[in-house]
Amino acid sequence: MKLLLHICCAPCSIMCVEQCRKEAIDVVGYWYNPNIHPATEYMARFETLKDYAASISLPLIVESDYGLRHFLKLVADNPDDRCRHCYRDRLETTAKRAKAEGFDAFSSTLFISPYQAQDVLKEIAETVSKEVGILFHYIDFRPYFREGQQRARDCGLYLQKYCGCVYSEEERYQKKLNRMNRE
Numbered sequence: 001m002k003l004l005l006h007i008c009c010a011p012c013s014i015m016c017v018e019q020c021r022k023e024a025i026d027v028v029g030y031w032y033n034p035n036i037h038p039a040t041e042y043m044a045r046f047e048t049l050k051d052y053a054a055s056i057s058l059p060l061i062v063e064s065d066y067g068l069r070h071f072l073k074l075v076a077d078n079p080d081d082r083c084r085h086c087y088r089d090r091l092e093t094t095a096k097r098a099k100a101e102g103f104d105a106f107s108s109t110l111f112i113s114p115y116q117a118q119d120v121l122k123e124i125a126e127t128v129s130k131e132v133g134i135l136f137h138y139i140d141f142r143p144y145f146r147e148g149q150q151r152a153r154d155c156g157l158y159l160q161k162y163c164g165c166v167y168s169e170e171e172r173y174q175k176k177l178n179r180m181n182r183e
């Protein structure tokens, strides 16, 4: 099977690619993450992935447009429900690209993260699969999350400190912001 694997970041890709290869899946990585802010963080994650992919001979397809304005339009009206739009946009774009490029199926490294809403992700991927007309190949990568993060640290890969969007960056500092606002 030829699989287009959407990759959110290099650390999350380690075990996902390894598991796919163990199943003899011919995997190609796909970079499309307009949710990552600011641009310096986007570049840091992208550069890390490019270097890592080269080191394991993983072919990459890269979406040339960053897509920042598009992403902000999707989430700005309702930041509290942003993840659903973020998942949908990235999975739908991946599915369409997979179909256009003649892949058999698509998936995402988002399926490794215990921090993402896995039920929502899966439901959206299945919906997108039907709409676009391409197979969604589900593997529950979560059992490999901790090992993947440790391997990333051992390899000296850049590890991000927040999910990606500016709202998640705010959440990272929420306690500090609250303290400052009280002073």
Ligand code: SF4
Pocket: 035, 036, 082, 083, 084, 086, 087, 163, 164, 165, 166, 167, 168
């Ligand atoms: S918290 Fe993460 S998944 Fe949710 S919208 Fe922000 S970047 Fe996307």
